[in-house]
Structure formats: C-alpha cells, structure tokens
Amino acid sequence: DGGITQSPKYLFRKEGQNVTLSCEQNLNHDAMYWYRQDPGQGLRLIYYSQIVNDFQKGDIAEGYSVSREKKESFPLTVTSAQKNPTAFYLCASSRSRTAIAKNIQYFGAGTRLSVL
Amino acid sequence: AQTVTQSQPEMSVQEAETVTLSCTYDTSESDYYLFWYKQPPSRQMILVIRQEAYKQQNATENRFSVNFQKAAKSFSLKISDSQLGDAAMYFCAYRSAPAAGNKLTFGGGTRVLVKP
Numbered sequence: 001d002g003g004i005t006q007s008p009k010y011l012f013r014k015e016g017q018n019v020t021l022s023c024e025q026n027l028n029h030d031a032m033y034w035y036r037q038d039p040g041q042g043l044r045l046i047y048y049s050q051i052v053n054d055f056q057k058g059d060i061a062e063g064y065s066v067s068r069e070k071k072e073s074f075p076l077t078v079t080s081a082q083k084n085p086t087a088f089y090l091c092a093s094s095r096s097r098t099a100i101a102k103n104i105q106y107f108g109a110g111t112r113l114s115v116l
Numbered sequence: 117a118q119t120v121t122q123s124q125p126e127m128s129v130q131e132a133e134t135v136t137l138s139c140t141y142d143t144s145e146s147d148y149y150l151f152w153y154k155q156p157p158s159r160q161m162i163l164v165i166r167q168e169a170y171k172q173q174n175a176t177e178n179r180f181s182v183n184f185q186k187a188a189k190s191f192s193l194k195i196s197d198s199q200l201g202d203a204a205m206y207f208c209a210y211r212s213a214p215a216a217g218n219k220l221t222f223g224g225g226t227r228v229l230v231k232p
Binding site for chain 1: 166219
C-alpha cells in the first residue's frame with residue numbers, strides 16, 4: 001500500500017542525547033515536511049524539502065536537523081540543543097513543490113517523543 | 117506572515133445534528149488555498165475539504181461543506197448529520213498559492229464532541 005511511514009511510534013530521549021525520527025514515503029512525492037504538535041495546539045512547520053539534497057527551515061527549526069539524501073526518506077534529528085522536545089511529530093509529503101490545488105499534503109501517523 | 121485563528125476550542129453536537137466550526141485568517145495575498153483537516157484519536161491528519169480562494173462557489177464533500185467569505189477572511193466548516201465517527205480535532209489551514217514550497221499554516225484546532 002502507498003503511504004507515509006513514521007517510526008518509531010514512541011520515542012524517549014535522555015538529557016543531552018540526539019534522537020532521529022524516521023519518515024519514509026512510497027508515493028513518489030517530491031516534497032516532504034516535518035511538523036511539531038504540542039498538546040492542544042496546531043501544527044508548526046520545522047523543516048521542509050522540495051527536492052532531494054535540498055531543504056529549508058520552517059518556523060521552528062532551532063534544535064532540529066534534517067537530511068534528504070533519497071527521495072523516499074526525510075529523517076528528522078532532534079538534537080540536544082532542543083530544550084523542550086516533548087511533542088508529537090508529524091511527517092507529510094506532497095506530489096510537488098508547487099502550490100496548485102491538487103498538491104495536497106498527506107500525513108504519516110506520527111511519532112510521540114518524550115524526555116526521560 | 118499569515119495567521120489562522122480558530123476561536124472555538126471545543127464544540128459539542130448531538131448525533132444527526134449539524135455543527136459549524138469557525139476559522140478566520142489574516143493575509144495580504146489575493147490567491148491562496150484553505151483546508152480543513154481532521155485529526156481523530158489516532159492522531160493521523162486527514163484532509164476533509166479544500167477551497168481555492170479564486171472560486172466563489174463553496175466547496176462540499178458529502179456531509180461536509182464550507183462557507184467561504186473572502187472579504188471577511190472567514191472559512192467555516194459545517195458538518196451535517198453528525199456521526200460518532202466525526203468526533204475529532206479539526207484544524208483549519210492556509211496555503212499560499214504563489215509561494216513555492218507548499219507550506220501550510222494551521223490554526224489551533226477545535227475539538228468536536230458527538231453525543232449519541
């Protein structure tokens with residue numbers, strides 16, 4: 001089945017540790033996105049990538065890093081510089097980078113990150 | 117920067133009745149897209165309906181319809197014949213048409229409770 005797979009579903013981070021969240025899509029989409037969701041709030045954009053080997057910062061990029069070495073994969077690393085990482089993280093993808101009507105973002109099931 | 121505001125943190129509706137969720141946005145752009153996403157307890161974001169700003173006709177998808185008032189920058193969602201499965205968080209989202217990157221700006225969400 002085509003879709004977006006995020007793993008793990010739950011992740012725990014120790015103080016000073018970097019952790020990486022996985023996002024894989026088999027939809028042949030060019031663009032991929034990472035969002036953060038805090039309890040009772042909407043989604044905020046962390047990073048996005050419009051094409052392989054290219055990515056841009058979103059609204060809350062500090063303390064996070066990404067890579068886009070393959071079209072299918074867009075991993076997010078939460079670094080030790082992110083002092084409040086506890087949140088729900090959602091990955092999304094869309095067919096292309098252009099903002100046409102049919103270019104809808106599809107979402108994965110998310111990863112819940114907690115600090116030990 | 118665009119902002120999206122959902123003024124109703126929670127709405128309750130009786131099964132088979134109708135509920136309307138409000139959304140207002142702030143933008144200086146004339147061409148853009150608006151979306152309503154549903155987030156059930158599983159936390160996966162699901163697209164409910166979308167509206168192109170250049171279209172005067174309000175979008176409809178089965179029991180879901182919108183009231184798009186461009187001059188007032190208002191984009192409300194009406195859920196008719198509410199079902200238990202409609203219980204979820206609903207997020208309004210804005211996307212710029214001219215901007216490459218297809219970035220979405222989300223409102224804070226409205227929780228919908230459906231009473232049997």
